[in-house]
Amino acid sequence: MMKFIWDAKYSVNIKSIDTQHQQFFALINKIFFALSQRPIDTTEIKQIVTEFIKYAETHLAYEETKFQESQYPEAQSHCQFHDSYRHQIAEFEKQIKLSNADVPTIANQLAQFAQNWLSEHIMATDQKYSQFFLAHDIR
């Protein structure tokens, strides 16, 4: 479990989106924190996981709305990365809901996956829209 620390290298130079990415990471940290508590509260962990999944989806949808509004030329390939993330998160979600699920283990895997995915996605994919968004008055 590694607490994620925000760094300027993750900035996309769009204030609304940096704030969302910070919240995305804050919720992942919240999962890790709940996992470090003893005794582990699986009900609470499930709640935080649900909160995280919902927030992350809100963020992806926000970006996609901005792609449409601005007619971002790389929207299609960008959305494919979002969809592959959604697909993997849906798998974790399905597993964690099973009656015999090992909730802490799955929550830990989900949080690790989401943390790696987001840090790579920001730097490899999100940062590509910075100039275009700024030119289209998306702040």
Ligand SMILES: [Fe+2]
């Ligand atoms: Fe993003």
Ligand SMILES: [Fe+2]
């Ligand atoms: Fe994105």
